Amino acid sequence: MSVGIRHDDLRRRNRAMVIAAVRRAGRPSRTEIAATTGLSHSTISAISSDLIGEGILTESKPSEAGSLKRGRPQVGLGLNPEAAAVMTVVLSLNFLSVAVIDYAGQVMSEEQRRLDTLTMSREALIGECTAIVRRRLEDPDLDVRSVARIALAVQGITDTEARAMLWSPITPQTDIAFADILEAEFGIPATMENDCNMMAVALRWRDPGRYRDDFIAILLSHGIGMGLVLKGELFTGTHSSGGEFGHMIHRPGGALCRCGRRGCVEAYAGNYAIWRNARQLGEDTEPAADVSDAQMRALAATARERGGPEREAYRKAGEALGYGLGSLFALIDPAPVAMVGVSAAAFDLIEPALREAIAQTAGGQHSESISFDTEPNELPLIREGCAMRALTFVDQEIFAPGAQARAGLAGKNVA
Amino acid sequence: MSVGIRHDDLRRRNRAMVIAAVRRAGRPSRTEIAATTGLSHSTISAISSDLIGEGILTESKPSEAGSLKRGRPQVGLGLNPEAAAVMTVVLSLNFLSVAVIDYAGQVMSEEQRRLDTLTMSREALIGECTAIVRRRLEDPDLDVRSVARIALAVQGITDTEARAMLWSPITPQTDIAFADILEAEFGIPATMENDCNMMAVALRWRDPGRYRDDFIAILLSHGIGMGLVLKGELFTGTHSSGGEFGHMIHRPGGALCRCGRRGCVEAYAGNYAIWRNARQLGEDTEPAADVSDAQMRALAATARERGGPEREAYRKAGEALGYGLGSLFALIDPAPVAMVGVSAAAFDLIEPALREAIAQTAGGQHSESISFDTEPNELPLIREGCAMRALTFVDQEIFAPGAQARAGLAGKNVA
DNA sequence: CCCTATTTTTTCGAGCCTCGAAAAAACACT
DNA sequence: AGTGTTTTTTCGAGGCTCGAAAAAATAGGG
Incomplete structure (x- = not known):
């Protein structure tokens, strides 16, 4: 059954709320966030100053938005692109496509590859996936530690836990636990998603x-x-x-x-x-x-x-x-x-x-x-959905304040 | 979008959790509740002492459960049957059935009635429903103020807000806002549910x-x-x-x-x-x-x-x-x-x-x-489901501490 | 019959968190 | 330069949960 709310969950959840509000709104001011979340200005102020300190959010230069209004100008809060990165892996019929995306959602690097998925062996299929991920991770421009999550998408049926491909029309192989395999290989949390679900996620964004x-x-x-x-x-x-x-x-x-x-x-x-x-x-x-x-x-x-x-x-x-x-x-x-x-x-x-x-x-x-x-x-949609899915996962993990903060954070609050 | 968690929500939610745990478990001890909710003993102690003070929960005599264990015996917490009552109204083909149920789930009084739903006018149908509810409310054995909620069920389609019957095979009439009608008539919160949904609710219990x-x-x-x-x-x-x-x-x-x-x-x-x-x-x-x-x-x-x-x-x-x-x-x-x-x-x-x-x-x-x-x-199932649905609604309203506590509470915390 | 071990429940102080009000900051306008 | 306006921060108050320790209530043993 659902568990009681601990006192420390409160802050965690409200941090989550703030990050989600920023991701949705683009560059909202603190006042705007207070309005959409229903939290008080003081709380938003406290949380956002924490998040900025931790390198998750950044304040945008007041010069950017030409403020025409009267009082103190709003300062926009944005996602710090360097706070983390995610990787998307889209596996479709005879085609494999990978991209690295920064925390703000911009594509940093990508690679695509044709392969004969219908006839490949299980090992070859897994091998191609890990190899292409490894090549992206070895990109010299990329700070590997910052890749906080991998989201895979495949046509076919995946399990509810988003760990494995159970069945897919693109290959005779079944029950491949791609998420576990990539996690074991690279030590980066991964999920295995259904392609159409990712399309839906993308449409929503x-x-x-x-x-x-x-x-x-x-x-x-x-x-x-x-x-x-x-x-x-x-x-x-x-x-x-x-x-x-x-x-x-x-x-x-x-x-x-x-x-x-x-x-x-x-x-x-x-x-x-x-x-x-x-x-x-x-x-x-x-x-x-x-x-x-x-x-x-x-x-x-x-x-x-x-x-x-x-x-x-x-x-x-x-x-x-x-x-x-x-x-x-x-x-x-x-x-x-x-x-x-x-x-x-x-x-x-x-x-x-x-x-x-x-x-x-x-x-x-x-x-x-x-x-x-x-x-x-469909392909751009699927990739976009994967990216958003991975990013919101990161959002939810970065909330968790305290010791086991994810690798790849810019600053840390060493109070 | 989902709203931030205010500080006072915390207590409200945890009260809800405790009441739900008691309703599910029957007569759990405080220790048991602490285990199932994940909250600390101190919190459970505080919340349950509040709830007992407000007449929502009761402590059962330690004599009841023959405790064979060594230490201080557990004292069971139960729902106070007098804390509130609910009414269920089940409308099916040619049949109308009403029951009053106490907070612990026991039937206090009931009435059933045959009618010709297929040929009745809209007014007659509504009239029969309000009349039968009125008769139950006028039951001299019943403390009317304690009826905190009415749940109706009907075969057919209802709206998501559980306010109205949109269409039903039992009558040519459509779009009858039974929930609103009963609320206006008796001043008691009401919902209009689908019969099969109530069957599912009952099976779960x-x-x-x-x-x-x-x-x-x-x-x-x-x-x-x-x-x-x-x-x-x-x-x-x-x-x-x-x-x-x-x-x-x-x-x-x-x-x-x-x-x-x-x-x-x-x-x-x-x-x-x-x-x-x-x-x-x-x-x-x-x-x-x-x-x-x-x-x-x-x-x-x-x-x-x-x-x-x-x-x-x-x-x-x-x-x-x-x-x-x-x-x-x-x-x-x-x-x-x-x-x-x-x-x-x-x-x-x-x-x-x-x-x-x-x-x-x-x-x-x-x-x-x-x-x-x-x-x-199906009928007993539907009625049972209605009862549980109404009772859990009451559970969620009674949580809300503070001024606008529902009518029909035994005691009040006038600190 | 009393004492001890055991288990449940309550009490108490500490630590957080959110909130409202007031103060401070940062601008536009006159 | 002064005033008005809007945003953001600061600060104290009030609540809530938690852990540890104390209190309560019983069974078993000598």
Whole structure:
């Protein structure tokens, strides 16, 4: 059961609150922080002076913001970029991408690499990941001690504790505890996240106006993934990352899915399914291993030009997505949706059937008010989400005052 | 955004923790509470002496528990039954049931009443509810001032704020703000809850071993409802009570559902659907308004005896429930399930097809390990859940120390 | 029957933390 | 240069939790 609040937790939590307020607001003044957190000016003053002393926050030169107001000018508080750094590792089909990001969120260095994830051995896959991380850590420009956290993202299912990849379509290997492996190798805390969840995290930071407390990010790619934010919290399953929207059942006993089962949403709306239907290959045809983005874009162009089986394939995809969303909405009520990935660029072909289907469901009562946004490129989103996830983790660890402060802090309060 | 922790919140929260610990544990000693909450003995001592002084907790006579141990005997702390009372109002098809419950959870008085909810006017429905509440409040044995909260439950959809019934199968009326109406009428804080959510709450109190952090309560009745607890929290939609499992889509364009749409799980597994299939009436047949529990029991008996269309009807119900659960499990991962309601008594007829269906889905990977429990009687569960919900609300209000303490407290700390 | 070991509960002083009020600081405007 | 305005810091008061020690209440042993 939930544990009582100790007296020293109080300061820790309020420090957390202040750091979070600064990360969200950019360069807020102390007064602004007091307003958003509800804490008194004195408390904010005390905490921020601590945080500045510890090198976590910096005061910006008053010259920066041209203050037009009357009284004493506000001094903005910002995150000290040198306070720490984090690393993001995004592993997707045949592609590995790493970046080092400073505490303020700026990319410091990055590296990308093609590899054949589908055929690699377990050892080779792990080896490539540790090797690329090691190369970034050996970057002479980088103060290694300051890398306070690594966040990995992978397509597929991860465990709730964010330690391991349980299953992924990009490799036949299963149950790889990437987080533990990297921690053991480099002594840096790491987490293993689901790619679509990171998309959702990123959307929240990019556009908090639209993506705030409740929204859905759907990845329309080779497979279908989902990141779900409900009541301001990232939704995960009880044991795994969950939210496997693509494997909800659209038609019992229906088309063959990449997962080996039948009738999943993905078996109608994944790239391979659209491809299969466009080629009129029949629903029992083994899913193609990969369909390139270029091929999908060409397919969409053909569908737009001359209709035919190509257009019908997109219609079926829309129908599956619509009924799937309808079932989802029956559970969680409608919420704004972001469609991400190559096929989001073909959303014009998908939308009519999708809306028609959703109108047949419980969630479709106000079907026209459900709004969709599209973003064809998932990778930047995933990396951004990873970065924010890692940074907020650091935020929460740096709060903890006292002895075991993280390595890589600029100053220390040796009072 | 979440607000900072004020200094005075600390005591309030820790009081809450202590009360919650007592409600859960029954008659814990101060030492036990210190252990479960993680707070120090001194703090527990201070808080519990406050709570006893305010008449919220009582010390039990040391004689009660035959202490066999060596040292100073523990003195148990219990909830003072007279500290407050709550009222539960359960509105179901053609039936209204009210109970008054003391702070320790014992039923003090109750009343039940049959009415024709399907044909009643809005005013009549509201009138019956307020009248029955008024009658209970006028009970001469009852100290009216002590009724600190009313919890209503109704089949159907309520809003997230627990103020109103938005839609219900038991009446054509919609959007009745029962909570506001009762508050205005009696000046007692009220909430309007979904019946299946209350079932889940009750199961958690009844058997915390099995129903702890993640589980599903499914109502197999005229309609199909669900109460869902995830990560220890009751799951609700973004705008409504959500969790409308019965209206997830089983077969796009399929059987006619009571909600007017097609292919919902309920259109195969609700009592009216089983009835319709058993009578071989065709999937477009308008759902029967009501099928009595006796009729359903007879139907199940026939199905067991001679198979035929009756058995097939239950098979179809199992299939729909299985695929529905499979889609649900794709989102949240598998969890223990409690089947509640008349048709739970026919679960033997449902289970084979259900398990077969679930095995075809993403959630069915360990299909045999998913465990089902059955409970044929939903009403006691719903009432129990309401009671606990109301009582924990009271717990949280009574914490708040200071001036605006709730009416109905025995003593007061006039230091 | 008294004394001792044991366990639970209370008491007490110390150390933090937050808060409100007032003071100080830093500017714009006249 | 003086005044008004807004932001930030300072300072004392009041609360809260904690650890250690004391007090309370019992069982067991001689």
